[in-house]
Amino acid sequence: EEMPMEVGGEQGRWEEERLKTASLSFGAKKERERGLKEERERYELILEEDEMINFVTSAVTMKGTMTEEQGENEGLSQAEQKKESIQEVRRSLPVFPFREDLLAAIQQHQILIIEGETGSGKTTQIPQYLIEAGYTKGGAKIGCTQPRRVAAMSVAARVAEEVGVKLGNEVGYSIRFEDCTSERTILKYMTDGMLLREFLTEPDLATYSVVIIDEAHERTLHTDILFGLIKDIARFRSDLKVLVASATLDTERFSCFFDDAPVFRIPGRRFPVDIFYTKAPEADYLEACVVSVLQIHVTQPTGDVLVFLTGQEEIEACCELLQERCRRLGSKISELLVLPIYANLPSDMQAKIFNPTPPGARKVVVATNIAETSLTIDGIIYVIDPGFCKQKSYNARTGMESLIVTPCSRASANQRAGRAGRVAAGKCFRLYTAWAFKHEMEESTVPEIQRTNLGNVVLLLKSLGINDLIHFDFMDPPPHETLVLALEQLYALGALNHLGELTKCSEEVLTIAAMLSVNNSIFYRPKDKVVHADNARMNFVVPGGDHLVLLNVYTQWVESGYSTQWCYENFIQFRSMKRARDVRDQLEGLMERIEVEVVSSPEDSTPIRKAVTAGYFYHTARLSKGGYKTVKHQQTVYVHPNSSLFDEQPRWLIYHELVFTTKEFMRQVIEIDSSWLLEVAPHYYKNKELEDSSSKKMPRKQGKSKEELG
Numbered sequence: 167e168e169m170p171m172e173v174g175g176e177q178g179r180w181e182e183e184r185l186k187t188a189s190l191s192f193g194a195k196k197e198r199e200r201g202l203k204e205e206r207e208r209y210e211l212i213l214e215e216d217e218m219i220n221f222v223t224s225a226v227t228m229k230g231t232m233t234e235e236q237g238e239n240e241g242l243s244q245a246e247q248k249k250e251s252i253q254e255v256r257r258s259l260p261v262f263p264f265r266e267d268l269l270a271a272i273q274q275h276q277i278l279i280i281e282g283e284t285g286s287g288k289t290t291q292i293p294q295y296l297i298e299a300g301y302t303k304g305g306a307k308i309g310c311t312q313p314r315r316v317a318a319m320s321v322a323a324r325v326a327e328e329v330g331v332k333l334g335n336e337v338g339y340s341i342r343f344e345d346c347t348s349e350r351t352i353l354k355y356m357t358d359g360m361l362l363r364e365f366l367t368e369p370d371l372a373t374y375s376v377v378i379i380d381e382a383h384e385r386t387l388h389t390d391i392l393f394g395l396i397k398d399i400a401r402f403r404s405d406l407k408v409l410v411a412s413a414t415l416d417t418e419r420f421s422c423f424f425d426d427a428p429v430f431r432i433p434g435r436r437f438p439v440d441i442f443y444t445k446a447p448e449a450d451y452l453e454a455c456v457v458s459v460l461q462i463h464v465t466q467p468t469g470d471v472l473v474f475l476t477g478q479e480e481i482e483a484c485c486e487l488l489q490e491r492c493r494r495l496g497s498k499i500s501e502l503l504v505l506p507i508y509a510n511l512p513s514d515m516q517a518k519i520f521n522p523t524p525p526g527a528r529k530v531v532v533a534t535n536i537a538e539t540s541l542t543i544d545g546i547i548y549v550i551d552p553g554f555c556k557q558k559s560y561n562a563r564t565g566m567e568s569l570i571v572t573p574c575s576r577a578s579a580n581q582r583a584g585r586a587g588r589v590a591a592g593k594c595f596r597l598y599t600a601w602a603f604k605h606e607m608e609e610s611t612v613p614e615i616q617r618t619n620l621g622n623v624v625l626l627l628k629s630l631g632i633n634d635l636i637h638f639d640f641m642d643p644p645p646h647e648t649l650v651l652a653l654e655q656l657y658a659l660g661a662l663n664h665l666g667e668l669t670k671c672s673e674e675v676l677t678i679a680a681m682l683s684v685n686n687s688i689f690y691r692p693k694d695k696v697v698h699a700d701n702a703r704m705n706f707v708v709p710g711g712d713h714l715v716l717l718n719v720y721t722q723w724v725e726s727g728y729s730t731q732w733c734y735e736n737f738i739q740f741r742s743m744k745r746a747r748d749v750r751d752q753l754e755g756l757m758e759r760i761e762v763e764v765v766s767s768p769e770d771s772t773p774i775r776k777a778v779t780a781g782y783f784y785h786t787a788r789l790s791k792g793g794y795k796t797v798k799h800q801q802t803v804y805v806h807p808n809s810s811l812f813d814e815q816p817r818w819l820i821y822h823e824l825v826f827t828t829k830e831f832m833r834q835v836i837e838i839d840s841s842w843l844l845e846v847a848p849h850y851y852k853n854k855e856l857e858d859s860s861s862k863k864m865p866r867k868q869g870k871s872k873e874e875l876g
């Protein structure tokens with residue numbers, strides 16, 4: 167039964183709690199001296215009533231098994247006691263009492279599923295126990311996969327510190343374009359994608375004694391593929407230990423998939439979390455987050471806040487808004503430290519979220535769902551959950567893959583709430599109604615393999631010699647249609663490998679491929695310099711399309727000597743360019759390995775555009791009334807307003823990707839000649855499909871008018 171509460175009642179409740187803990191909640195001395203009445207006035211001054219979020223409590227209190235008292239982290243920051251206190255912290259983690267049992271179970275079984283509450287020490291402790299128990303004697307390695315780059319890096323750094331070694335020596339990490347390991351490395355944290363790549367050079371993972379597939383419940387595409395591959399090699403590598411670690415979700419399914427492997431459960435230590443819902447749906451969840459943070463800050467006792475948003479843009483906007491509001495409030499409120507965390511954040515900034523909060527201040531971490539289970543930040547008491555996440559979705563019929571903001575699952579929402587109850591009793595503020603939670607959210611997240619383009623995966627599995635993909639041992643097989651489409655596209659591409667054009671312009675195509683891979687983050691457009699930024703961008707425009715614009719940007723950057731200053735002056739994101747350069751180097755390395763000559767044809771863009779056509783011929787769109795239509799599926803699509811071809815509207819286009827925002831937009835488009843399609847993909851296109859229906863009605867001359875004008 168829910169207990170709806172009026173604002174006043176809710177305020178009253180919060181007030182009562184504040185009375186009890188007033189001395190804790192406002193660290194600064196002068197704040198403490200203020201009376202309650204004054205405090206209430208201050209509160210109303212800060213948050214006018216109409217902008218307050220009205221929460222109702224639900225009768226639900228999440229409660230886990232509470233087995234121990236808190237108090238583990240005292241004295242952690244004293245430098246001289248650091249070593250001892252690290253060991254103390256290690257001993258205080260929920261996994262510690264099970265060290266011996268766990269090692270015995272690993273000894274006894276080849277494959278073990280490990281289930282444990284987030285923050286119980288699975289990722290950081292179990293590999294250390296294995297090292298201590300001798301699993302790396304003789305130079306064998308322990309590998310531990312993470313679905314996210316940030317998690318791999320940050321966990322490796324933490325463990326290196328605990329072990330007392332320099333990161334990259336005995337303990338290291340490996341993520342794409344960044345290998346922080348050495349010959350001495352015996353414990354390697356890596357993204358699941360990197361372990362997949364290792365199968366290419368070491369199909370039996372011979373140098374590993376233990377492989378830990380961590381965060382298995384996330385069910386990322388790469389993790390799902392790893393399941394199948396590792397299950398297979400475990401059959402003939404009886405000495406290999408396989409651990410599948412997961413938050414408290416779905417472990418029976420893992421056990422079932424791995425031939426009834428036993429499940430080792432680490433009892434949780436979780437404090438109760440009170441859950442609050444909004445009375446009515448929130449129209450603007452970003453604003454609601456900001457208001458809720460401030461509301462917590464001025465009314466709630468000490469404790470840090472964790473806010474879940476869907477991506478970098480939202481997180482930056484939220485942090486900006488919070489900082490601005492705090493600036494305006496000045497000394498009326500105690501210090502609020504606002505810290506973002508998302509995948510592309512520079513690592514020194516990432517590390518900041520783990521710094522202890524200074525006394526009297528409050529920390530707000532604004533995170534993507536990376537903080538849901540992969541990272542544990544100590545000291546979080548309050549969680550704000552708008553209930554959304556960014557999810558890849560794929561439509562096999564149209565070939566469209568898009569990232570969309572969707573409601574998260576109930577399982578996710580509960581994980582998020584759980585983050586509030588790790589160190590003490592906590593509160594979770596859900597910015598949606600209890601009704602929405604029950605009726606509008608899915609039970610659990612659909613595995614990525616079910617909603618993604620399988621092209622790359624099929625390619626990878628084929629290169630591992632796995633040809634029969636229809637019968638590959640998937641935990642949840644992808645939709646048949648998606649698999650067939652991926653095969654069809656790759657078959658078509660494969661047929662093109664014999665065409666000379668592909669290799670003749672590889673210099674430029676390498677650059678374009680690298681630039682496309684950094685995903686629309688080349689141009690920088692700060693809010694206060696929109697006009698300058700757009701002018702700078704216009705200066706890079708060349709005829710033919712966006713791919714050629716990207717090529718132009720890269721070429722000029724090379725000419726500048728890869729200059730940071732040049733990027734700054736031209737509103738180009740230096741970090742993205744650096745990444746494009748890394749990708750390009752890697753691709754060039756691959757070309758060398760398969761002995762494709764890298765040559766250049768700078769004068770004429772035709773071979774470049776033909777090569778793009780050869781690679782993306784199934785992404786063709788044709789001009790039609792009011793927009794474009796994709797050739798195979800007759801789906802209506804539009805040129806993205808940021809495109810260099812937005813005003814030109816050429817008759818035939820190849821698009822790099824479709825994104826759905828307000829409409830279905832084609833991003834990164836290039837102009838082509840429809841006759842090339844028959845040339846590069848004769849088995850995919852029929853002459854009839856490529857007949858220009860409009861040119862039949864119009865005199866031929868008119869159809870060419872654009873070129874004549876130009």
Ligand code: CDP
Pocket residue numbers: 259282283284285286287288289290291320321324520539540541542543544
């Ligand atoms: O993997 P699991 O969620 O079970 O826990 P973990 O990541 O091994 O975290 C165990 C402890 O290490 C937690 O108290 C974290 O706060 C701490 N930790 C940390 O302080 N800094 C990191 N970079 C990673 C973990």
Ligand code: MG
Pocket residue numbers: 285288289290380381539540
């Ligand atoms: Mg973990």
